[in-house]
Amino acid sequence: MSFLHDLQFGDKMITLMAALVLVLQISMVGQRWLMTNIRIFAIQSFLLAAISCTIAFFNQANHLYVAALLTLILKAFVLPLILGRVVESVGIRQEIEPLINVPLSILISGGLTLVGYVVAQSFTIQKRPPPRRHLDTTPSLSRSLCS
Amino acid sequence: MIVILAKSGLQLLLLLLVAPLLTGIIRTMKARLQTRRGPGILQPYRDLFKLMHKGMVIPDTASWIFSAAPYMVFVTATLVGLMIPMVATDAPLSLFGGVLAVIYLLALGRFFLALGGLDTGSSFGGLGSSREMTISAIAEPAMMLAIFTVALSANSTNLSEMAKSAVSQSWRFLAPSQMLAFSGLFIVLIAETGRIPVDNPATHLELTMIHEAMILEYSGPYLALIEWGASIKQLVLTTLLVNTFFPFSLSPNWTVSGLGLGLFFYLLKLLLLACCIVLVETTNAKMRLFRVPELLAVAFILGALALISTFIF
Secondary structure, three states, X not given: OHHXXXXXXXXXXXXXXXHHHHHHHHHHHHOOEHHHHHHHHHHHHHHXXXXXXHHHHHHOOXXXXXXXXXXXXXXXXXXXXXXXXXXXXXXXXXXXXOOOOHHHHHHHHHHHHHHHHHHHHHHHHHOOOOOOOOOOHHHHHHHHHHO | OXXXXXXXXXXXXHHHHHHHHHHHHHHHHHXXXXXXXXXOOOHHHHHHHHHHOOOOOOOOOOOHHHHHHHHHHHHHHHHXXXXXXXXXXXXXXXXXXXXXXXXXXXXHHHHHHHHHHHHOOOHHHHHHHHHHHHHHHHHHHHHHHHHHHHHHHHXXXXXXXXXXXXXXXXXXXXXXXXXXXXXXXXXXXXXXOOOOOOOOOOOOOOOOOOHHHHOOOOOHHXXXXXXXXXXXXXXXXXXXXXXXXXXXXXXXXXXXXHHHHHHHHHHHHHHHHHHHHHHHHHHOOOOOHHHHHHHHHHHHHHHHHHHXXXXXX
C-alpha cells in the first residue's frame, strides 16, 4: 500500500472531505427540518474528526488523534444527542421558518464560500511550498450568518 | 460508416434493453426496503409489451402535436443515449455533438412532452407542463454548470474526450470540484427523472404530480413510447453521472473482451447508483411543490461552486 505514505494522497483526501463538509453545509442551509439539521451536523463532525485523523496519520502528529477522538465523542455523538433531547422537550417537530428565505440564504452561503476561497488563498500564498488549503473557515462563517 | 452503424446498433440494443431493467430494479429495491414484495424486476418489460398491443384513445381536441410528442420524447432520448459513452470510451455518435447537444436534445424532448400535455386543453395537462417547465428552468443551468466542471478539467466538451482524459488522470475524482459537481448533478438527476423529493413516480392520483399529469391523456402505444423514452432518459442521465465522474472501467476500444469487462463494471456502477437513488427515495418525504426550487437552488450553487473551484484548486 504505497499510497498510504504518499503525502499528496493525504492532501487529496483532506480536500475531498472538506468538500464533502461544504456539500453537507449547503444542504443544511437548503432544508428546514430541525432534526435533519442536527443529523447533518453529526455527520459533519464525524468528517471533521476524520480530517484531523488523516492529518495526524500523514504528518505523524500523534497529538491530533486526541483532538480527533474528542471531536468524535463530543461533537458527533454527545452534542447531537443533547440537541435532540432539547428539540424533543421543546416539542418543535415541524419545519422552522427561517428569517431569510432559503434560496437567498443558499446564495449568501455560496457567496461566503467564495470569500472563504479568496481569504484562504492569501494564506497559502504567504507560506510556500503550497500546503493544503482548508475550506473549513467557510462553513462556520456561512452557518453563523444563516442560522 | 459501417463501423459507426455497427457500434450504434450495439449501443442502441443495450440502451433499449437496459432502460426498462433499471426502472424495474429501482422499483423492486424500493419495494423491498419498504417490506413489500414488489412486482418483480421484469415488470416494466411486461408493461411495455401490454401497452404496445392496446388500442388508443385520442381526444377530439388533440392536434398533430399530440401524436408527435411521444416520438420526439423517444427519439431524442435514444439519440442522446448514442452520444454518451456507455461501455467504451468513444460513443458511436460522438462526432455529432458534445455536452451541449446532449443537454439541448433532452430539452427538446421535454419541450415536446410539455406541448403534448398542453395540447388537449385539459387542466391537468396544463398543470403538469407548467410545473415541468418551472423545474427544468432551474435544473438545466445546474446540470450545465456541473458538466462544464468536468469539461473544463478535460479541456473538451466532447463526452468521449472527457471520458478519455478522465481515464488517463488517475485520482482526479478526488478533487473537490468533482465532488461538488457530482452532488449537484445527483440532485438534478433526482429532479429530472421525477423521483421522490421532487415528484412521485408511483402515483397518478396526487395533486402535486408533475410527469404523470402531463401524460394523463396518453394511452396505448403512445403511452408505451413515452414511458420507454422516460426510462431511457433516466438511464442516460445515470450513465452520464456514472461515466463522467467514475470512468475507470470504460473500454478504450471496441473489442469483445474489453466490451465484456466494460459492460460488467458499467452494470455494477449503475446498480450502485440505483442503490443511492433508492435510499434517497425511501428516506425522504415528497417536498411541497413550492419547496422544489429551493432544492434545485442547492444544486445550482453546488454546480457554480464546483466550476469556480476548478480555477482555484
